[in-house]
Amino acid sequence: MSTNTIALSELPVPRPITLRLHEWVTTVDHKRLGILYILYALTFLIVGGIEATIMRLQLIRPHNDLVSPQFFNQMFTMHGTTMIFFAAMPLVFGFANYLVPLMIGARDMAFPRLNAFSFWMTALGGLLLYFSFLGGDGLYGGGGAPDVGWFAYAPLTAKTFSVGHSTDYWTLSLLSSGIGSIGTAINIIATILCMRCPGMTLGKMPLLAWLNLTMAGLVILAVSPLTAAQLMLLVDRYLGGHFFDTQAGGSAVIWMHFFWIFGHPEVYVLVIPAFAFASEIIPVFSRKAIFGYPVMVLATVAIGFISMSVWAHHMFTVGMTSGANTFFVLSTMAISVPTGIKIFNWLATMWGGKIRFATPMLFCVGFLFQFLIGGLTGVTLAVAPFDWQLGNSYYLVAHFHYVIVGAILFAAFAAFYYWFPKVSGKMYNEALGKLFFWLFFIGFHLTFDFMHIPGLLGMPRRIYTYEPGRGWDIWNLIVTIGVVFQAAAILVFAANLIWSYFRGKAAGNDPWDAWTLEWSTGSPPPAYNYAVIPTVRSRRPLWDLKHPEDPDWRYE
Amino acid sequence: MSPTNIFAPASTPAQSIFGLSIFVILTVSAIFIFVFALLAYAVVKFRNRHGDDRTEPVQVYGSTQVELAWTVIPALIVIALSLATARVIASVQDAARPPSALEVIVTGHQYWWEYRYPKFNIVTANELHVPVSDPAHPTPTFLTLLSADTDHSFWVPRLAGKTDLIPNHPNSMWIDPHEPGLFLGQCAQYCGTQHAKMLLRVYVQPREEFERWVQEQQKLPHGAAPDAALSAGRRVFESTACINCHTVSGTLANGRFGPDLTHLMSRETIASGAAPNTHQMLRLWIQNPDAIKPGSKMPAMGLSDQDLDRVTAYLETLR
Numbered sequence: 106m107s108t109n110t111i112a113l114s115e116l117p118v119p120r121p122i123t124l125r126l127h128e129w130v131t132t133v134d135h136k137r138l139g140i141l142y143i144l145y146a147l148t149f150l151i152v153g154g155i156e157a158t159i160m161r162l163q164l165i166r167p168h169n170d171l172v173s174p175q176f177f178n179q180m181f182t183m184h185g186t187t188m189i190f191f192a193a194m195p196l197v198f199g200f201a202n203y204l205v206p207l208m209i210g211a212r213d214m215a216f217p218r219l220n221a222f223s224f225w226m227t228a229l230g231g232l233l234l235y236f237s238f239l240g241g242d243g244l245y246g247g248g249g250a251p252d253v254g255w256f257a258y259a260p261l262t263a264k265t266f267s268v269g270h271s272t273d274y275w276t277l278s279l280l281s282s283g284i285g286s287i288g289t290a291i292n293i294i295a296t297i298l299c300m301r302c303p304g305m306t307l308g309k310m311p312l313l314a315w316l317n318l319t320m321a322g323l324v325i326l327a328v329s330p331l332t333a334a335q336l337m338l339l340v341d342r343y344l345g346g347h348f349f350d351t352q353a354g355g356s357a358v359i360w361m362h363f364f365w366i367f368g369h370p371e372v373y374v375l376v377i378p379a380f381a382f383a384s385e386i387i388p389v390f391s392r393k394a395i396f397g398y399p400v401m402v403l404a405t406v407a408i409g410f411i412s413m414s415v416w417a418h419h420m421f422t423v424g425m426t427s428g429a430n431t432f433f434v435l436s437t438m439a440i441s442v443p444t445g446i447k448i449f450n451w452l453a454t455m456w457g458g459k460i461r462f463a464t465p466m467l468f469c470v471g472f473l474f475q476f477l478i479g480g481l482t483g484v485t486l487a488v489a490p491f492d493w494q495l496g497n498s499y500y501l502v503a504h505f506h507y508v509i510v511g512a513i514l515f516a517a518f519a520a521f522y523y524w525f526p527k528v529s530g531k532m533y534n535e536a537l538g539k540l541f542f543w544l545f546f547i548g549f550h551l552t553f554d555f556m557h558i559p560g561l562l563g564m565p566r567r568i569y570t571y572e573p574g575r576g577w578d579i580w581n582l583i584v585t586i587g588v589v590f591q592a593a594a595i596l597v598f599a600a601n602l603i604w605s606y607f608r609g610k611a612a613g614n615d616p617w618d619a620w621t622l623e624w625s626t627g628s629p630p631p632a633y634n635y636a637v638i639p640t641v642r643s644r645r646p647l648w649d650l651k652h653p654e655d656p657d658w659r660y661e
Numbered sequence: 662m663s664p665t666n667i668f669a670p671a672s673t674p675a676q677s678i679f680g681l682s683i684f685v686i687l688t689v690s691a692i693f694i695f696v697f698a699l700l701a702y703a704v705v706k707f708r709n710r711h712g713d714d715r716t717e718p719v720q721v722y723g724s725t726q727v728e729l730a731w732t733v734i735p736a737l738i739v740i741a742l743s744l745a746t747a748r749v750i751a752s753v754q755d756a757a758r759p760p761s762a763l764e765v766i767v768t769g770h771q772y773w774w775e776y777r778y779p780k781f782n783i784v785t786a787n788e789l790h791v792p793v794s795d796p797a798h799p800t801p802t803f804l805t806l807l808s809a810d811t812d813h814s815f816w817v818p819r820l821a822g823k824t825d826l827i828p829n830h831p832n833s834m835w836i837d838p839h840e841p842g843l844f845l846g847q848c849a850q851y852c853g854t855q856h857a858k859m860l861l862r863v864y865v866q867p868r869e870e871f872e873r874w875v876q877e878q879q880k881l882p883h884g885a886a887p888d889a890a891l892s893a894g895r896r897v898f899e900s901t902a903c904i905n906c907h908t909v910s911g912t913l914a915n916g917r918f919g920p921d922l923t924h925l926m927s928r929e930t931i932a933s934g935a936a937p938n939t940h941q942m943l944r945l946w947i948q949n950p951d952a953i954k955p956g957s958k959m960p961a962m963g964l965s966d967q968d969l970d971r972v973t974a975y976l977e978t979l980r
Binding site: 173174175178252254258259260261266351352354355356357358391392393394396397398399400422423424426427430431434435438439441442445446448449450452453455456457458459460461462470473474477478481482484485488489490491492493494495496497498561562563564565566567568569570571572574575576577652655657660661 | 662663664665666667668675677678681682685686689692693696697699700703704707708709713717718719720721722723724727728731732735736739742743746747749750751753754755806810811812814816818821822823824825827828829830832833845846847848849850851852853854855856857858860955956
């Protein structure tokens with residue numbers, strides 16, 4: 106494709122839209138695929154956000170009847186599935202695709218065709234999921250989209266209970282996107298291990314590469330059991346299998362194990378790239394090298410390993426023995442040690458720096474603040490007996506949104522603003538960027554701070570309505586009001602994105618005075634990134650270039 | 662004051678959790694204040710000021726001592742929290758069952774609860790009655806948790822944490838309420854369309870009152886006495902699909918799919934707590950269940966107005 110693309114892009118006259126679209130559909134370029142992933146993720150972020158808004162409007166007061174229970178159940182199933190598999194994962198993969206080759210001085214991913222295949226498998230997954238609105242039927246009398254919850258506990262997914270095809274769309278969509286995820290993960294690992302530029306030993310890689318390497322390893326380990334479980338579910342539903350069919354002696358608990366051995370590492374699949382963004386952005390805006398690089402790498406790899414042994418903390422209420430419960434308390438809490446190291450190292454990076462509060466850094470500070478709280482509420486949930494109260498309550502819902510929105514999405518927005526000049530060649534509008542940050546920050550805290558309280562007062566998740574007189578009303582009202590701010594913020598974000606893309610000032614190669622390799626090439630980077638493959642001597646090659654009198658390689 | 666507040670425990674398991682939760686909350690709050698103070702200080706103190714000379718600050722690459730400190734101290738906190746947690750896990754999960762304990766078999770059904778008291782040969786639905794447990798002479802209630810269909814979870818926050826009801830996977834939990842009263846809760850594991858209206862009501866009664874309730878439940882209701890003349894409503898009830906799902910002891914009706922109606926009128930609510938047990942609501946529930954609980958398994962019976970009145974009148978004799 107590439108010779109073609111280059112030749113075409115040099116033509117002076119605008120090419121017909123069909124030709125340009127065709128280029129995007131057939132591309133195997135890591136930057137274009139990265140952008141496709143990110144745009145795909147942003148589209149589904151909005152779709153999932155609309156689903157969340159519908160739920161919040163329904164819950165604005167007790168005994169509200171805006172939507173039917175069937176529709177509400179579809180909304181929370183689709184919201185969860187969409188946000189995890191079709192917003193968060195593609196966002197993570199998009200940034201990895203775009204940034205990893207650039208930052209390690211490579212010209213593309215190791216397997217460009219596999220890369221395109223993986224993206225389109227993921228895209229197919231999202232389309233299958235949403236086709237269910239037309240093609241599916243769910244629980245008895247349900248109809249339309251899947252309504253079994255995003256972790257689809259057996260035996261609700263058995264033919265007996267989920268009579269139509271909506272569960273099949275859910276299963277096939279996760280199978281398809283799962284294959285895409287595994288393909289991308291293999292690609293990321295191969296790229297990082299085999300395609301680093303001369304001089305870039307493993308110990309001199311940018312932290313972002315290390316963290317994405319860990320993330321990709323986790324994807325392979327976590328998504329495989331999920332894919333296996335989906336196959337088993339299909340066998341149950343169509344070939345008379347009884348893996349999860351409790352009416353024929355199958356086990357509902359086995360599904361839980363399969364799902365959460367995927368589900369918990371998945372949290373780290375999403376949060377480790379968020380750590381990666383913070384680990385690149387905080388140093389640049391604090392004007393200091395990352396504090397304790399080797400320990401940051403060790404902590405990341407430790408988190409990766411420990412995260413494979415904590416899954417059953419999602420199952421403290423399913424009746425495991427006290428010994429098993431105690432083990433999972435300990436393993437879950439253990440993960441807070443390397444996580445704590447990371448927070449302290451970021452703080453130490455800021456310590457003594459000259460912090461510039463441009464939009465990416467504002468989002469990083471928001472990330473630190475919210476990740477701290479989300480991590481600490483995670484500790485409260487790791488205490489199994491406390492989890493017997495808090496599990497499956499709105500406190501839990503608030504906790505994981507604190508991590509996924511407050512930490513992961515905030516870090517992703519930091520990354521978005523940080524690399525937008527590189528990707529588009531244009532500067533975004535700083536005033537609109539800050540307005541977006543504050544609107545989103547306020548909306549986030551109105552919604553998710555107050556969401557903890559009804560959980561403490563006994564409100565379980567996944568209920569389409571609730572009884573008055575339980576002290577939940579006012580908190581639900583405030584939570585819904587927060588959505589208004591978040592929606593307004595997203596509009597500002599979209600406006601900034603579009604305005605800046607067309608009208609923004611030229612960014613230049615290195616608008617942030619940064620230190621990693623991607624800032625040494627053009628904005629946007631040319632096809633194949635580097636005319637001459639760079640050679641590096643330290644973790645901050647551009648620092649060495651800008652400070653020949655005091656290069657990093659003297660200290661590493 | 663919320664009737665489902667987890668910080669207002671009224672039974673030992675909830676009490677143990679409450680004590681532990683206060684310890685945990687104080688610990689994480691202290692950590693939060695410490696780290697937040699560091700973050701706030703860094704943000705204020707090290708922000709780039711106007712008129713800065715644009716030189717780069719001193720580059721620091723790390724420090725083994727401080728990094729060791731913020732590894733070891735959190736590890737110690739983790740160990741302390743884990744030990745405290747292990748103690749409470751054992752005290753709640755591995756508590757011995759005293760011979761004085763009452764056993765109730767709880768079966769979760771899509772959107773309602775079935776309660777069986779094997780010792781008393783009682784079956785009832787949706788409203789669990791248990792005796793007060795005097796700490797001096799404890800009479801705790803041990804619940805065996807089963808499911809007839811999908812996963813459910815039994816959660817009455819003031820009495821205990823939740824435990825799931827999973828088909829093919831019997832679980833158990835216990836409560837020993839120290840004070841009489843009505844304790845509320847609801848299903849806490851998504852179980853299908855009407856998960857939201859699968860409400861829990863636990864009536865904790867003083868010993869004598871509980872025993873009276875047991876005796877009442879053991880009697881056959883007046884309207885179902887074998888020698889009673891068949892009322893018109895009973896005839897309708899027994900000649901339609903009602904009896905496929907519902908049981909009324911001593912009569913033809915012996916269905917197991919829906920709640921046992923033998924002592925329906927001894928209950929304050931219908932439809933698993935979704936509506937008060939009034940004449941009007943009962944009639945509406947038979948006529949159009951979706952008006953109260955859309956998606957429940959109770960079908961609209963399609964009875965004529967006259968038959969509807971008769972069946973309602975019959976059900977109202979089931980005291």
